[in-house]
Amino acid sequence: MPALPKQNPIRRNARVGPVVLPAAGRPGDPPTWPLTPNPRLLARIELLEEAVAELEDAELETGKLSRTQLTKLTRTRERLRVAEVEARMIVEAETNLWAQVWNTPQAVEWERLRWVHDVALYVRWMAAAQCGDLDAGKESRQYADRLGLTPRGMKSLMWSVAAPDAGQHEATQQHAATGTDGGGPVQRRHLVALDGGGSTTLSGAAAAAETTPKPPTRKRPTKKTTTKPTATKKSTPKKPAAKRAAAKKTTPRKR
Structure with missing residues (x-):
């Protein structure tokens, strides 16, 4: 399938479009139906009618049909009935769709x-x-x-398709912005105002929120940290070098 055309191309060559269609649709009655009845449905119904008539004539001539012929007659009548109902439903659907489109x-x-x-x-x-x-x-x-x-x-x-009417479009935008249908006043919060004495006053919902008492906040108990005393290591005095050498000579070696 070819690529779709761009709505706003860079090169402005001569072309057809874009076209904006009215949102209300086409007014008036639809045109006259230009097509003939469906030939496939008509031919199907005629063939089934001929088959049923042939089997019924054979029943009248012989007075009795075989089991195979009775089964064929029953099934042919069912197919004929289905074809007639289908043709009627298709004609009704064509009439309704033709008016809708x-x-x-x-x-x-x-x-x-x-x-x-x-x-x-x-x-x-x-x-x-x-x-x-x-x-x-x-x-x-x-x-x-x-x-x-x-x-x-x-x-x-x-x-x-063009956008809907201007009034309806504005009502839709107002409903999306405020959450109301525009029929009543919208309750808004007021900002803080300063009076002549320099004190701040609140009005509207802010004043009501300010006058309501707030529940007391509980303080969490703080844990006391205790420091442990650090143990000091005792330093042992080192022996002189002469004593260390004499001690090494006197100690026997292990075998």
Whole structure:
């Protein structure tokens, strides 16, 4: 897949975009449905009806069907019923999706570019995907990227949705800043003021906090450190060198 275009490139060559879409979407009714009924569903239902009619005619002619033919008739009727319900659900999903997508902000550009058939194909694949068709789900995702219905598709087409109304945007910012909806006054704390005599006075929440008594703080007892007296070593007088030499001669050697 090619790289996505930059919203604010350095080189300002001639190009289309960026486009800002209205947040309210496209007003008015959707265009007329441009596609014919789904031929695959119609052909499937017709084939099943012919198979059921053939087995019923054989039952009328012979008066009795074999066990294999009865099983085939029962299963064919079930498949026919499932195909009829699926076709009805797909048609209802196409009608609802067609009305929903034409109220989106992207529908303004679809109408200007005349992408009616492309949008109809997306709706057809999306309706089939909602009924459990995996291949239709893959195709619908690709069409959603091309039509700008995904974040990646909007970035590749350089589309963006405009911000909501100014009043609503300001109310949202005020709610995020103050935590209120803006309907009542916001209680704030006042700063310390100085009166004429030079003494400081508190007002508002600060004064209430100042007048409330504070619990007494307990002091931890301090431990007394005792110093132990250091023992002094007695110094022994050294013998003279002559006495030490005489003592070494008189002492016998050990063997």
